[in-house]
Amino acid sequence: MIEGKSRDVSIGAGAASWLCYAAAVALLLFANGRWALGLAAWLAPIVLVRFVRTRPARAGVPAAYAALSLAWAFQFRGMVPLPPLGYVALALGFGAIGLLPFLIDRFVTARIAGFASTLALPSAWAAIDFLVARWSPYGSWGSPAYSQRENLALLQLLSLTGMFGVTFMLGWTAAVLNWVWERRRRWPQARGGALALAAVFAAVVLGGEARLRLFPPTAPTVRVASLSAPDLELFPSADVARRVRSGEGLTDAETAAVRNLARAIADNLLQRSEREARAGARVVVWAETSGFVFKEDEPAFLARGRDLARAEGIYLGMAYAAWRRGAARPLENTLILIDPRGEVSWRFLKAVPVPGPEAAVSAPGNGRLKVVATPFGRLSGVVCFDMDFPRLLAQAGGLGVDILLVPSGDWRAIDPFHTDMARYRAIEQGFNMVRQVNRGLSVAADYQGRVVAAMDHFATEDRDLVAQVPTRGARTLYSRIGDAFAWACAAGALVLIALASRRRG
Structure with a gap:
């Protein structure tokens, strides 16, 4: 359904929107990465959406970009092997990527007031997450879906949609709750959206719990032993290590020394492997x-x-x-x-x-x-x-x-x-x-x-x-249909953008 612009933005006026911004900044720090808290990942986009939608673009967009970039730099500090300038550039890049779905949400919801507008943020977010995972040299690093790594029931959704279904749920929850808030004085209209979110969320979580409890693995097991490297030195000196890793030459004596140390490591690994084999x-x-x-x-x-x-x-x-x-x-x-x-x-x-x-x-x-x-x-x-x-x-x-x-x-x-x-x-x-x-x-x-x-x-x-x-x-639905869900999200986001483009803000 397409309607004219009619949302209630009073909560975003003046100081209230900046309170949303402050809350978003604090929550974003713990919405992913090294210190991720699962709940923060659900709450952060709710208040960030409120801020981005309700502030003038000239102030709100740079502020949101700064928050997302700084949050990413904090979330993944020490996790990416890059020099400082490279890391700053990467954080700014991921900040821009993170901002894009919120800008698409702002654009679409300013022009489409129906419940369909709640799909703009999750569809765009899931599609962008998918494209990053597909083409980034860092793969799926930075995906908001990883914030939910302790929620095993929710993660069963991966077997259907891949990780992009989790990203979709994070975004749709934020969008629907904002849609409901904007219609809080028209509860009969807002109630349907709230119930739709509750029904889908319950189906995902309860379905995940059912899969875990009713359909656990039942196949016979095999004893597998896995071994880490021993705490033994491989190179006789740091200079030899540097030259080996750079492909430079070694003297005959240095080569012999490295071979002897490598053999000691191999002896350790093979002896431990034999011990584990004999243990079953x-x-x-x-x-x-x-x-x-x-x-x-x-x-x-x-x-x-x-x-x-x-x-x-x-x-x-x-x-x-x-x-x-x-x-x-x-x-x-x-x-x-x-x-x-x-x-x-x-x-x-x-x-x-x-x-x-x-x-x-x-x-x-x-x-x-x-x-x-x-x-x-x-x-x-x-x-x-x-x-x-x-x-x-x-x-x-x-x-x-x-x-x-x-x-x-x-x-x-x-x-x-x-x-x-x-x-x-x-x-x-x-x-x-x-x-x-x-x-x-x-x-x-x-x-x-x-x-x-x-x-x-x-x-x-x-x-x-x-x-x-x-x-x-187990043969999962996702392994059969691949990224059909993610492509559908991309298509849905493009359709919403096209529909919104036909209307004046």
Whole structure:
């Protein structure tokens, strides 16, 4: 329904709108990122919408942009490996991206007064979130959906719409509550909108609870052991480390020293893998780049893993850094799965190195997931940052992956946020996941996002995680229809903008 402009904006007048702004600023600081509070993510857009709609554009738009940019800088401080100027530029960019759906909401609701106008903000927000996740070098980082990572019932929506359904709900709640407020003196008209929001919200949350309680994983489990790197020095000096990572040459003595240290690390990993196999683990996997090998030494290194897998009858996921000396991009961030016969089932190179120092030295893989059928389900794997790209992980749903091995490496500032992000992909695509993390929270999670085992790198000296992991995943609606919901949101936003453009403000 299209009507003339008729909303009540009295609450936005004068000082009241700036009170909304102050509340928005305070709430935005905790609406995402390192210190996210789930409730703040629901409340912040409500008052920000009120402010953006009711202030003159020349004052309201710059103020909202400043709030969103500063909030993003605070939310993700220490989480992005960039120098200060680069980080400021990134925060300003994400501030502009964050502002856009609120500007679209302001434009549409000034011209369309019907309940359909409440779809402008959520449709635009979900569509922009989708496009950022699809094309940004940081993937889905910054998505408002990650603010709800502790709300497991709500997150079951991911199995239907992907993470963009959660973004839609955040935006639609803000839009509907503002629509109701503007019609608070005409309650019979506003009541229908309030009931519609309540009904949809209840269906989403209760549906999620029902899925968790009535349809939990029932497949047999397999014992999976995952190991982090030992606390052993790899390089004899910082200068040798720098030259190895930059592809510069080493003396024969330095090369021999690095090989000896790398062998000690390999000995540790293989001994621990053997111990876990003898304790009953049928799948063993290492954290990201736990092993190290010069490229010319790789065959001998793999032979040791193949011998162990054959002797113990296990699937062994060896995650290691293979360095091609003299290459412009010397690092091959590798995950290889060896089967109980000692044969290589598949090889995967990290597809998306983290922008910055890692990307500068990495030779990325082609991003094609490999899968092998085993008595314990279909096994596949990716490496760390790859999990932040929903489009890449869509392959897992299409391939029917049951267990995804995810060797990873984090740091304090992104722990445990980054591990929680990975659980979104498990729910979306219906696979069980083992994410073993150097310097972070390691978890095994089922395809509903339920954590079945966890190990905190910073709280224990025993860096091995053992979990009973379901051997069957679930084919989700999202894995079948892909981003149909997000594209529908994009189309809906464009239609609303077109309709609003035909009317004068």
